[in-house]
Amino acid sequence: MGTAGTSTDEIAGERRQLINVAYRLLGSLAESEDAVQEAYARWYALPRGRQDEIVSPGAWLTTVTGRICLDVLGSARARRERYVGAWLPDPLPDRAGRDHGHDTDPADQMILDETVTMAFLVVLESMTPAERVAFVLHDVFRYPFAEIAGILGRTPAACKQLAASARRRVRAERTPVSVTGQADAVRQVKKAWESKDIAALVDLLDPAAVMTADGGGIAGAALRPVEGGARIAQYMVAIADKAPGLELLERPVNGMPGLVARRGGTVMTVAAFDIADGRVTRIWAVRNPQKLRPWGRERQEPPAGPGVTPGDPPGSW
Known part of the structure; x- marks a missing residue:
């Protein structure tokens, strides 16, 4: 079943969810907004026929946003090394x-909620990009590992292990x-x-x-x-x-x-x-x-x- 009946308003209605996902992944409002805007740009760049083939535009947008955030996290370490102070x-x-x-x-x-407290976000900062994506998408937003695997380019079993490793960090560091x-x-x-x-x-x-x-x-x-x-x-x-x-x-x-x-x-x-x-x-x-x-x-x-x-x-x- 395609999305021929999906309206622009319905697509735009996904923005709140995407911003929430991106902020938990990146910890930056500006970077989160940029990631979500880029995901929407990629959606609207698709031919209408391709859009109609996508069963769940929300899931597609989340997947693309996750991939964009993963790229941003990958480059964040170098950028933060140049950041003045902490x-x-x-x-x-x-x-x-x-x-x-x-x-x-x-x-x-x-x-x-508890997943955006400063203490929680600081723990997320200690994770590898792959751990953070797997943990946030699965444990916070309940995305299945099969979908997370498509974002990380790993097997569902490997994504499950990444989330488990991240979960141990949270349990060890959070009271x-x-x-x-x-x-x-x-x-x-x-x-x-x-x-x-x-x-x-x-x-x-x-x-x-x-x-x-x-x-x-x-x-x-x-x-x-x-x-x-x-x-x-x-x-x-x-x-x-x-x-x-x-x-x-x-x-x-x-x-x-x-x-x-x-x-x-x-x-x-x-x-x-x-x-x-x-x-x-x-x-x-x-x-x-x-x-x-x-x-x-x-x-x-x-x-x-x-x-x-x-x-x-x-x-x-």
Whole structure:
């Protein structure tokens, strides 16, 4: 059965699914949108007769998007070696907290669940491109290994092994935490940070905690991770001393409680957290303004009180 009755609207309706697949594969909204646009370009370049032969245009588009993402992942390692400082996935805002949502904005089409948390995406970054494609398509989107095999150019059995290897990585590196538990920890961090209470911060941070910042060479950020709860606490208080008067707000980041620092309504830093046993084990701070564009329309609120942000001074985040 072909697709002679498939309308342009039906084809366009696949975009949300494709954006969600691509973002989980790439961790970049811009690259995800480019991959999906390229997949659509290839669809519309097909002769009508060939389009009519395709039983499921959605599956075809997903397959093509997966292949494009695989190529992008293959070249990403070299590009990220040239990146200034650490590279982190693009942080996703909660659409409800923004003034204007646009259906054409990739960030507005994201389904926020545990598979887009910053902690999960960072684990995905540790995988090989083939592992990541096999795991995301099968474990997250439930695509059969027979279809994934066509994307990876491997046997279904080999794809199953890749997904199993990726699954072990996730289990080894991820400690699930409830939204409520994370919100409580993040709220305490915000309170201690605003009051510049080093002792309280040290108590909230795991002794082996790591803070990683992404400025992309555009915004000031520590080029190497800051390791150790005590060092991170001292660093955060030093930032507070250098950048007073900015708002520090609790906001969902990739569907989990996080912190946003802004000045005059402009978001300067988005921080995501990982929590284990009630203490912060990882902080990921994104300052690259190119990655913060989806946050530019965040709703304005009256300041709740004195705040701090890892903002403009040299050495911030």
